[in-house]
Amino acid sequence: MKNLFLLLFLLVSFSGFSQINDNFEDGNINGWTEGSSGDWIASANLPITGVYSLKHNLDNIVGTSFITHNISGISIDAGETVWQFNFKNGNWKPSGNNYFGVFLFSDIQDLSGNVNGYAFGVNMTGTNDILTLWKVSSGSFTPIIETPYTWMDSATIGARITRSATGSWSAEYDT
Numbered sequence: 001m002k003n004l005f006l007l008l009f010l011l012v013s014f015s016g017f018s019q020i021n022d023n024f025e026d027g028n029i030n031g032w033t034e035g036s037s038g039d040w041i042a043s044a045n046l047p048i049t050g051v052y053s054l055k056h057n058l059d060n061i062v063g064t065s066f067i068t069h070n071i072s073g074i075s076i077d078a079g080e081t082v083w084q085f086n087f088k089n090g091n092w093k094p095s096g097n098n099y100f101g102v103f104l105f106s107d108i109q110d111l112s113g114n115v116n117g118y119a120f121g122v123n124m125t126g127t128n129d130i131l132t133l134w135k136v137s138s139g140s141f142t143p144i145i146e147t148p149y150t151w152m153d154s155a156t157i158g159a160r161i162t163r164s165a166t167g168s169w170s171a172e173y174d175t
Contacts, residue, residue, distance in 0.1 A: 022069075024052040035066040035112060048086045048156060066111040068103075076105070081163045083120075088156035099123035104161060106136070114139045120161055120171065122151045133161060133171045145171045 022031070024042040032054075034040050043055035058065055074081075083104050092098065101121020108115055119134045124141040133145040149157070158174040 023050060024054050025050050027052050032067050032069050033109060039065040040067040048088055064112040068109050071105060076163055077165055079165050083161045086158045091154050093153045094122045094129050094151050096123060096127045120159055131173055133169060144169055147171060147173055149173055
């Protein structure tokens with residue numbers, strides 16, 4: 001795995017309520033749970049904006065790495081839900097072995113398990129390098145929305161994913 005940087009303004013919001021808003025400018029990852037301790041840090045090294053960004057703290061390691069934040073109590077059927085975040089990769093192109101994404105929500109905290117949920121990312125299956133919104137069922141990824149964007153090395157993307165109360169999805173990105 002190569003370095004992946006993530007700036008989560010993860011504004012999981014609906015009906016004027018914001019559940020998570022973390023830009024890591026406090027220099028820590030308090031409130032987040034790592035799959036393996038030490039895999040992620042709030043880093044001042046090449047931040048996306050500001051002084052700190054969430055950064056993958058591994059390099060050339062084979063395996064799955066994730067960090068989660070509990071959002072229990074949110075009902076996505078209550079109204080429009082919006083996720084906003086920025087993410088970038090280092091000087092490497094994604095591949096079938098170097099893929100990444102942001103899970104919008106899942107039914108379990110261990111994202112390496114038999115998860116159900118939704119994710120936005122690149123090459124969760126395959127190698128087309130296209131930024132995609134995925135539905136995840138029992139750990140299998142099915143594309144819902146494929147953007148026209150093909151991920152490049154050293155790319156930085158702003159993302160805004162919206163789900164209506166009736167289950168309609170939209171995915172926007174800004175390079």
